[in-house]
Amino acid sequence: MDYTKIIDINDPVYTFIEVLNHVDLKQYFVEKDYITGRPKYDSEKLLKVVLFAFMESGYVSLRDIEKLCKTDIRFMWILDDMRVPSYATIGNFIKYDLKKSVPEIMDDMNSYIFKKENVDLNHVYIDGTKVEANANKYTWVWKKACTRSRAKLFVKLTDLIDTINECVLSYYQVKFETREEYAIDYLEVISERFLEVTQLDTKDFVYGRGKRKTPEQRYYDLLVEYTEKLKTYAEHISTCGEHRNSYSKTDKAATFMRVKRDYMGNDQLLPAYNFQAGICDGYVAIYDVFQYASDMDCFQPLMTRFHDTYGFWPEYPVADAGYxxxxxxxFCEQHEMKKYMKFTMFNKEMKDKKYHNDPYRAVNFKTDENGKLICPEGRKFNYLKSAPVKGNQYGRTQEYYQCENCEGCEHRTECHKGSGNRIISINEELTSFHEEVLGNLNSIQGALLRMNRSIQSEGAFGTIKWNRNYKRLRRRGFDDVMLEFGLICIGFNLHKYHLSRMKMMKAA
Known part of the structure; x- marks a missing residue:
């Protein structure tokens, strides 16, 4: 059957085949030297089926792909008389053969599409969104709660060891050492030592209703119970790591965050991932997935990923106040990128003239001929100290200055509400960065870039989440989530390219 006579000439499948014909698919699948069992499905055809399904639907389940291969004439054309694969075959192909190849496939497709569309990679519009993970809602583990419970457990262990030393081991002239914090290995050693000294046999231990435990058994059971609890707390804290404060028991890579889709209506935290994307002319040029909610910490890894993919740093990275x-x-200064990312108080600086021109703000203070800060009343501020900013990777310090004398000032209530002489903190380099950003974003070019960012980056996520109904993850685990989001981005770019192609054909 000649399917091309049946399928409409404007169908997306023609655009899809055009792109795939310019990509060498064989490089992603290495055949093994040995062959066992039944003949294997054609990997290239399976890949085409999966990518076209994501192009058409945004996200599609494995059973739906199997059904489309049986009922949709376009999928029959792509299969080219190959036997229809089952949903299990498609799932195994995605999980084992496609997981590591998705970023490379996207890069090769983007290289063809970007060349055809003359995509400008120097202007990158950055945005992120939180997508709910495929995890249960009430399975949270909080790192701070585990840390507090562990500290309380250390106190209980100290009391228990003191009791054991006094009530049991004093008869054997043995004493266990107490500590402020206890290692699991140490507790296991003293548990074994306790059995040796008291000559207890765990086979003689009694449990259940009507049975009476000996004092030695009660102490030993408590010691084992506390050791197991300590192991649990240590595992929870290790799973959270340094950069996370929580995780879900049903998807340990997911972190509890606030998402926009609050269907509970009580501002409850939900297990989610932070998806970041760099958009160029409406296409997803780069993407990444993070396990923490802060967009501020996602900027540098995303730009590094962009550099590793395209071989250069974008000249204009445009982002909102979260970055x-x-x-x-x-980081932009080091890599010669222009600063077009808003800061936290950008909107207030722009719209609130009273705040911007407030003479009592430290950044608006003038300096005298010696470089000392002077308040509006003409009183000097003397250097007090410098302190490093916690968690800053570049060693940023904050300078503190104190007024020489605030007594008798007529404007004290407007300038300083505390007692004593006013102390201000300021960082000249950060202030100069803010002034540069204000100048960039207030220019005509900056206004156009801000407008384009809201159209392109937020528009891309709006299309993915709402137009294509992708509001929750289907896979669990960080690697599988990266795979799923990569397939979503590939499908989005292919669909975007098809719409652009149809628009050009209509204009012609």
Missing amino acids: GSYNNYL
């Missing part, structure tokens, strides 16, 4: 920080501005 503007001292670290990110300095």
Whole structure:
């Protein structure tokens, strides 16, 4: 059957085949030297089926792909007389053969599409969104709660060991050492030592109703119970790691965050992932997935990923106020990127003239001929100290200045509400960065870039989440989530290219 006579000439499948014909698919699948069992499905055809399904639907389940291969004439054309694969075959192909190849496939497709569309990679519009994970809602583990419970458990262990030393081991002239914090290995050693000294046999231990435990058994059972609890707390804290404060028991890579889709209506935290994307002319040029909610910490890894993919740093990275920080501005300075990321108080600086021109703000203070800060009343501020900012990777310090004398000032209530002489903190380099950003974003070019960012980056996520109904993850685990989001981005770019192609054909 000649399917091309049946399928409409404007169907997306023709655009899809055009792109795939310019990509060498064989490089992603290495055949093994030995052959066992039944003949294997054609990997290239399976790949085409999966990618076209994601192009058409945004996200599609494995059973739906199997059904489309049986009922949709376009999928029959792609299969080219190959036997229809089952949903299990498609799932195994995605999990084992496609997982590591998705970023490379996207890069090769983007290289063809970007060349055809003349995509400008120097202007990258950055945004992120939180997508709910495929995990149960009430399975949270909080790192701070585990840390507090562990500290309380250390106190209980100290009391228990003191009791054991006094009530049991004093008869054997043995004493266990107490500590402020206890290692699991140490507790296991003293548990074994306790059995040796008291000559207890765990086979003689009694449990259940009507049975009476000996004092030695009660102490030993408590010691084992506390050791197991300590192991549990240590495992929870290790799973959270340094950068996370929580995780879900049903998907340990997911972190509890606030998402926009609050269907509970009580501002409850939900297990989610932070998806970040760099958009160029409406296409997803780069993407990444993070396990923490802060967008500020996602900027540098995303730009590094862009550099590793395309071989250069974008000249104009444009982002909203969630990305503007001292670290990110300095990162742009080091790699010769222009600063077009808003900072936290950008809107207030722009719209609130009273706040912007407030003479009692430290950044608006003038300096005298010696470089000392002077308040509006003409009183000098003397250097007090410098302190490093906690968690800053570039060693940023905050300078503190104190007024020489605030007594008798007529404007004390407007300038300083505390007691004593006013102390201000200021960082000249960060202030100069803010002034540069204000100048960039207030220019005509900056206004156009801000407008384009809201159209392109937020528009891309709006299309993915709402137009294509992708509001929750289907896979669990960080690697599988990266795979799923990569397939979503490939499908989005293919669909975007088809719409652009149809628009050009209509204009012609």
